[in-house]
Amino acid sequence: MKKFIYKWYPIILAFICLLYSVGLGLLGMEKEAEYSAHWPGTILLFAIAIRQRRTT
Incomplete structure (x- = not known):
């Protein structure tokens, strides 16, 4: 469940x-x-940007 929410x-x-x-x-x-x-659009755009910046 924790992985799903994350x-x-x-x-x-x-x-x-x-x-x-x-x-x-x-x-x-x-x-x-x-x-x-x-x-909602802003949240999704920031989530995409943050995930692209991750190195792991």
Whole structure:
């Protein structure tokens, strides 16, 4: 289980952020939803960059 979480944590975190943004949009908070909609892409891009920089 620990290996699974270590490998997939960026995708899990991005999915949670996506659900948060959708929830805000459904509650009528469009500005907040628009702001938080950028979080999943940023998380995934940073995860790619960090993994490319690793030497092990």
